[in-house]
Amino acid sequence: xxxxxxxxxxxxxxxxxxxxxxxxxxxxxxxxxxxxxxxxxxxxxxxxxxxxxxxxxxxxxxxxxxxxxxxxxxxxxxxxxxxxxxxxxxxxxxxxxxxxxxxxxxxxxxxxxxxxxxxxxxxxxxxxxxxxxxxxxxxxxxxxxxxxxxxxxxxxxxxxxxxxxxxxxxxxxxxxxxxxxxxxxxxxxxxxxxxxxxxxxxxxxxxxxxxxxxxxxxxxxxxxxxxxxxxxxxxxxxxxxxxxxxxxxxxxxxxxxxxxxxxxxxxxxxxxxxxxxxxxxxxxxxxxxxxxxxxxxxxxxxxxxxxxxxxxxxxxxxxxxxxxxxxxxxxxxxxxxxxxxxxxxxxxxxxxxxxxxxxxxxxxxxxxxxxxxxx
Ligand code: GTP
Ligand code: MG
Numbered sequence: 349x350x351x352x353x354x355x356x357x358x359x360x361x362x363x364x365x366x367x368x369x370x371x372x373x374x375x376x377x378x379x380x381x382x383x384x385x386x387x388x389x390x391x392x393x394x395x396x397x398x399x400x401x402x403x404x405x406x407x408x409x410x411x412x413x414x415x416x417x418x419x420x421x422x423x424x425x426x427x428x429x430x431x432x433x434x435x436x437x438x439x440x441x442x443x444x445x446x447x448x449x450x451x452x453x454x455x456x457x458x459x460x461x462x463x464x465x466x467x468x469x470x471x472x473x474x475x476x477x478x479x480x481x482x483x484x485x486x487x488x489x490x491x492x493x494x495x496x497x498x499x500x501x502x503x504x505x506x507x508x509x510x511x512x513x514x515x516x517x518x519x520x521x522x523x524x525x526x527x528x529x530x531x532x533x534x535x536x537x538x539x540x541x542x543x544x545x546x547x548x549x550x551x552x553x554x555x556x557x558x559x560x561x562x563x564x565x566x567x568x569x570x571x572x573x574x575x576x577x578x579x580x581x582x583x584x585x586x587x588x589x590x591x592x593x594x595x596x597x598x599x600x601x602x603x604x605x606x607x608x609x610x611x612x613x614x615x616x617x618x619x620x621x622x623x624x625x626x627x628x629x630x631x632x633x634x635x636x637x638x639x640x641x642x643x644x645x646x647x648x649x650x651x652x653x654x655x656x657x658x659x660x661x662x663x664x665x666x667x668x669x670x671x672x673x674x675x676x677x678x679x680x681x682x683x684x685x686x687x688x689x690x691x692x693x694x695x696x697x698x699x700x701x702x703x704x705x706x707x708x709x710x711x712x713x714x715x716x717x718x719x720x721x722x723x
Contacts, residue, residue, distance in 0.1 A: 416629040421602035428664040429481040430594035435524035436510030441540040445577035468667030513547035517555040543576040601664035606685035607633035622673040642681030645696035646673035
């Protein structure tokens, strides 16, 4: 447990230290900036400043639900599909695995067999009495993820780490592990290409163990499923594991509010203009909505789902291609729908590279602080 000084509390509340000292003084407490405060006193100060106080328990609960949720959402939460990212070294079979899951043939149609951009795919999996939808993200060289990581955005709920059994742990495998860890996302390992002659499952398990991914049957906690994406072997087990992990995660969002989410990828189409793949993480996105993605303004002209079908709405966890952005937003940027178009335009204007600053101001405006340092 760390000690909370007047100085630290002032920083946490984003007020001058003198302000805190003044409040303490009014309550008959003479304090200097290095004075250590107990939780009651610190809470009293925060309340005097009209700051909402979160205990650590509440905060970790909120974080568990998602960083995209606001306090107001907590009463209207509904289950949402898990967003699963397939990561791994080049050629280890990410796209083939996703194809097998979708039972389509995306890899064959790709130029040179290399994934060109992040695709987001919705898959209906049979589960218990009904159907569970899962959204899969296929990733290229992780540039977008690097961008998202730099921005501190979290888009995925579960990572499937594909490791080819004939090649083992490679540099991008490690990169993927570190991405997933940074995002605090559970990792399910798919040991792929088990149909191949040179497949060495135990070597892969050993190598992963050296990086603290220890298989369950070796006494560790990491789910590792040997599969053949090419032959479609053992994919059922892999998907069962995905659903199991998703259930534990208890994923929720509030569909009944303007949408918020992340730009998965974007490009300029000669005919259509800027095209952005948006992952809705909270709320519902609708045709006609006015939004800001990073510093780019947009008005949703049309939306297309992963099968190329036009859609009118996109609910939490769904990804759509959106037409109507004024420019091409950067992958990894957060987007937000504004009820008021004028407000959106001015927000877009303001949000240049000062975005971080703006966010801080918003945080101050909402007066929502964490007294984490207290416990
Ligand atoms: P990048 O997108 O370029 O990073 O590659 P990727 O990880 O998506 O790999 P991809 O699915 O394109 O597969 C690479 C090669 O491995 C292709 O020739 C696949 O046919 C082959 N492959 C994938 N899975 C299996 C498998 O389970 N068994 C065998 N034998 N080959 C596989
Ligand atoms: Mg691929």
